[in-house]
Amino acid sequence: MFQSRKQMGESTPPLPLKFTRTSEAYAQELYSEVLDNEEIDAFLDEPTANGSRRKNWTAPHAPAPAEDLVRSLYKMLSSIVKRFAFSPKPGVQRKVVDTRKFEGSDEVNAEGYRNCPILVVRAAGPSFQFPASPERGAPSMERTETLGFTNMATYFSVKLDGVVGSEDEIMDEMENYARQVFRDQPNRIYVRSMFFTEKHARLVHFDRAGAQITPPIDIRQDPHTFVRLVAGLSSPDERLLGFDDSIQWNIVNGMKLGGSLTTTDSNGEARTFPIIGEIPTSRDSIHGRATTCWRVRDPESSEELVIKDSWRPEHFPPEHELLALVKGIPGVVDMISHESGRWETKDFRCTTTTGQYENRVSSRVALKPYGKPLVFFTTVLQVLSALRDAIAGHQQLVGDEIRILHRDISHNNILLGRDGAPAGQRGILIDLDMAFRSTDAQPWVISDANIGTRLFQSLCVLQSYAMAEKAAPRDYLDDLESFFYLLAFIFLAHTPNGGRIPREEEGPSIVWAWADRDPDAANTAKEALLGLGPTARLAMRLVESTWGPHCASLFDKYRNYVSDIYYQKLDFLSAADGDGDPFKYLHLRRDEQYLDVLSMLDQAISAIQASPSPELLPEAESTPVAPPPCSDNKNGPIARAFSSDANEPLLKPAVITSSSSEKVSPTPEIPTPCNPTPKLRRSARLQHVHLTKRELSPTNVIPIQGALLSTTALPTAH
Known part of the structure; x- marks a missing residue:
């Protein structure tokens, strides 16, 4: 039986993948170290029942039904794999399989393609295992014929020339299968496959930078290239197949039972750690960070x-450099060591497409383990305390000494202690x-709606989509706004x-509307929450009825605070002269702003601790919310990796990485406030909003649900 995406609970696929076209020479030279022409000539000249293989493959073929083409290719591919993909190592096997005999393989999936490519190379060996049984949720070992993307070395799509679509259509189909191979083979670096017609073949390559395709290869006029490519794609050498061989699995009865990971320790020496847990992640997207995490144990200390493995754009700073700067800060992840000198996607690609x-550059860091992601909380105090300490840690990141702006506050990027x-x-x-560090040369960065997790992006970041280079600078206030949306996400969806x-x-x-792929639609949905309309009233009623009055008060205070800052930003942008940071006067109050937000949380925590039991509900087994299948992401949710009990998958919503080349950008610091700077004026628009709500004080100081802002105006940003 073939295990399909539908059976495995696959979600909606991400956006189409960009691809490049290689030179003709690329395919001819690829895998030249695997086979030389003499070996191929000897193979081609061997006699067969109908003459030599060379004669059969170079003879002109009349148009034939698709069934005959598949049958002919199956025999040709099988003979190549049998000869050149044999391994004397026990348990290592490669075999071409015609999937038409498998139940369910010809069913059409959500994208309109067969559940499985029509011809595949089934593999056994250190990085392959039987697919899971949909009924039991465990690897099926009923027979050796079991096939899925977990034990597929490569795959071949076959079509008649008369029905072949455009290059885009070819790539869409091949990507559909490659995405599932990446999903089910977590230490796969790249995936290569081939597309066949009765006359031509094309090699297709996928990695974390996208994809590439070769020009058509005439398999009869150039049999050497044809044989060499098939041999390389089915090689018993897993490094040639595109696997990270620093990860080795123990295979018992077709199942992965433990393994090991070799990396650099804190002394810079290579060490091998037993893998004690593979972190389930959503790997639906090919392009992006593709974050994958492994739980390992130090064999000496038992720690x-x-x-964490990921792929960063080469113009982004290595994460380990930023992690070194934040080491020891409470509320921020602590790095143990890192490994440099891993791969780059350009290493696997045609040089003419550079x-x-x-x-993208492969990165690996070793980190201290923590608890589960925030959405695995079991009590009100636990989630509020976790959010409070993460915000306090964020305050230290943006300090004048460190100057790091996170830019991707999300439910996956805050862990419980x-x-x-x-x-x-x-x-x-x-x-x-996604973080950027401010420098004197570049003290701030422009907002980009393609960076971060859509569900939690601030209004100014979402609006940058339509403003391009005229977008507002991104700052710590955007992250503080993202923390609010995360709090609202917890309150409204849990x-x-x-x-x-x-x-x-x-x-x-209410909250899933924020995850819309269209930034304008997400922006509209969030503005509705910050306004005075039915969405805001409904949200307030739901929070109070579900979470009680103390959480409802926190929600309303934070909501008003975020709204106030947003409208002040708009005022400063309208008055800006286009030179420098338009929010510099807002940033003078940075320490106070963090104090305001932390005080809101502290007050709620204290009130709940002092209240009777209704808001202190007993602990219960929580179920993580599966975010919407919005886009890339990269990156699977690394948050799961830090949990010592990370067995359930947690999908990650639209994490979108930028393809722009802009460099690091800032945000100042946040120590303990001493002498508060002068307060800022309120936006006339926000004054109208609060007048409507009858929240304005007749005095010069306006209480905003527990936080004080002044109507005294500083000089406008000219």
Whole structure:
């Protein structure tokens, strides 16, 4: 039986993948180290029942039905694999399989393609295992014929010339299968496959920078290239197949039972760690960071570590450089070591396409383990304390000494602290892949709606999509706004004991609208929450009825605060002269702004601790909300990796990485406030909003649900 995406609970695929076209020489030279022409000539000249292979492959073929073409290719491919992909190592096998005999393989998936390519090379060996049984959720070992993307070395698509579509259509089909190979083979670096007609073949390559395709190869006029490519794509050498061989699995009865990972330790020496857990992640997207994490144990100290692998754009700073700067900060992830000198996607690609795609660099860091992602909370106090400590950690990131702007606040990037964690470590901010560090030469960065997790992006970041180079600078206030959307996400899509509220209900329907691929649609949905209309009133009612009055008060205070800052930003932008940071006067109050937000959380935590039991619900098994299948992402959710009990997959919403070449950007610091700077004026628009709500004070100081802002105006940003 073939295991399909539908059976495995596959979600909607991401956006189409960009690809490049290689030179003709690329295919002719690829795998030249695997086979030389003499070996291929000897193979081609061997006699067969109908003459030599060379004669059969070079003879003109009349048009034939698709069935005959598949049958002919199956025999040709089988003979190549049998000869050149044989391994004397026990348990290592390669075999061409015609999937038409497998039940369910010819069914059409959501994208309109067969569940499985029509011809594949089934593999056994250190990186392959039987697919999971959909009924039992465990690897099926009923027969050796079991086939899935977990034990597929490569695949071949076959079509008659008369029905072949455009290059885009070819790539769409091949990507559909490559995405599933990456998903089910977590240490796969790249995937290569071939597309056949009765006259030509094309090699297709996928990696974390996108894809490339060769020009058509005449398999009869150039049989050497044809044989060499098939031999390379089915090689018993897993490094040639595109695997990271620093990860080795123990295969027992066709199943992966443990393994090992070799990396660089804190002394810079190579060490091998037993893998004690593979972190389930969503790998639906090919292009992007493709973050994958492994739980390992130090064999000497028995200490548990998390190894994080990812692919960063080459113009982004290495994450380990930023992690070194934040080491020891409470509420921020702590790095143990890192490994440099790993691969780049350009190493696997045609050299003539350099510059036509965004090169990505493989990164690996070893990190301390923490608790589960924030959405695995079990009590009100746990989630509020975790969010509070993560915000405090974020405050230190943007300090004048470190000057790091995170830019991807999300439910996956805040972890619960370990059991019994002290104040300051109850929530941990992780993942600096998207972060930028400010420099004197470039003290701030322009907002980009293609960076971050759509569900939690601020209004100014979402609006940057339509403004391009005229977009506002991105700053720590955008991240503080993202923290609010994360709080709202918790309040509206979860119960106080961590349970998930069904997505079709009122609360989740509000927050999932923020995850729309269209930034304008997401912006409109968030503006509705910050306004005075029915969405805001509904959200307030839902939070109070589900989470109680103290959480409702926190929600309303934070909501008003975010709205106030947003309208002040708009005022400063309208008055800006286009030179320098238009928000510099807002940034003078940075320490106060963090104090305001932390005070809101502290007040709510204290009130809940002092309240009777209704808001202190008993702990219950929580179910993580599966974010919407919005886009790339990269990157699977690394948050799962830091949990010592990370067995359930947690999907990640639209994490979108930029293809732009802009460099690092800032955000100043946040120590303990001493002498507060002068307060800022309120936006006339916001004054109208609060007048409507009858929240304005007749005095010069306006209480905003627990936070004080002044109507005294500083000089406008000219």
